[in-house]
Amino acid sequence: MRDYCSKPGCNFPAFRQVSDSTSYCIKHYRFYHMRCSAQKVGKKVPSFQDLDCFLLKIRAMKCPACQKQMKWTNGHGKGRGNVVSLQHWDNGEMSFICQGCNSKHANSFMRDDVFRLSKNQKGCPKCKEIKKCDEFYNSKTSSNGLDMMCRQCRNKKDRLRKRDWSKYYNPKRKKQKVEP
Numbered sequence: 681m682r683d684y685c686s687k688p689g690c691n692f693p694a695f696r697q698v699s700d701s702t703s704y705c706i707k708h709y710r711f712y713h714m715r716c717s718a719q720k721v722g723k724k725v726p727s728f729q730d731l732d733c734f735l736l737k738i739r740a741m742k743c744p745a746c747q748k749q750m751k752w753t754n755g756h757g758k759g760r761g762n763v764v765s766l767q768h769w770d771n772g773e774m775s776f777i778c779q780g781c782n783s784k785h786a787n788s789f790m791r792d793d794v795f796r797l798s799k800n801q802k803g804c805p806k807c808k809e810i811k812k813c814d815e816f817y818n819s820k821t822s823s824n825g826l827d828m829m830c831r832q833c834r835n836k837k838d839r840l841r842k843r844d845w846s847k848y849y850n851p852k853r854k855k856q857k858v859e860p
Contacts, residue, residue, distance in 0.1 A: 687728065706752045707735075714766040723768045731766070734776050743778035745795045750778050802826060806833035 685692050685705035692705035704712055711731045718725045726734075741750045741764070750764045761780035768774055770792045777785075781795070788794040790803050790810070797803065803810050806829045817827040817834060827834055 710752050710764060718766060718768070724772075724774070726766070726774055730774070734766075734774065738776055743781055744775070745777050745781040748778055748780070750776070804828075804830040804833055806830070806837070 682694050682697075682703040684690070684703075685694055685708055686702045687704065687708045690705055690708060692707070694703035695706040696709045697703045698709070698712055708728065711728055714731065715725050715728075738744060738750075742748065743750055743762070748762050750762050752764060754760045754763050761778060763779045764776050765779045765782040766774060767777045767782050767785065785791065785794055788803065789805050789808055790797075793810075794803070797810065800813050801810055802813050802816055802824075804816075809830070811830050813826060815830050815832075817831055818825060819827045822828065829837065
């Protein structure tokens with residue numbers, strides 16, 4: 681492994697070796713990983729120069745969506761939420777956001793609009809509507825303290841589940857004894 685990064689003009693110590701003759705510093709290794717991931721899923725692959733330009737647009741390595749401090753790697757055994765990731769926006773542009781916000785974007789039916797919600801709004805994935813937070817039940821298990829679905833959708837789902845469940849189990853029905 682080389683002692684320094686293989687990228688011309690970079691004088692940082694090597695972090696990882698990606699081939700027999702190529703070693704990257706932590707930043708360029710992350711860029712290499714972002715490029716490989718984009719290619720794997722069929723998205724536009726930015727150049728190393730493009731990625732350097734994206735880096736200039738963010739201030740002090742803070743995620744533009746949530747303002748959390750981002751870092752290049754997660755370390756050993758720690759969560760990936762604040763690791764820098766490449767975001768492909770729906771309009772074709774690209775930028776850096778933290779891994780947590782990137783996942784939030786990918787898993788939301790609202791896509792780019794998920795970051796435009798005010799603090800007292802939430803989207804229901806069932807009815808695909810944006811509603812006020814007081815239209816959601818509380819949940820002890822969710823990270824934001826609210827149920828995933830709005831009250832109307834949750835009530836409808838629970839009624840259907842209860843109806844289907846009652847077909848198979850009826851507490852009023854007497855149990856039959858099985859003779860050996």
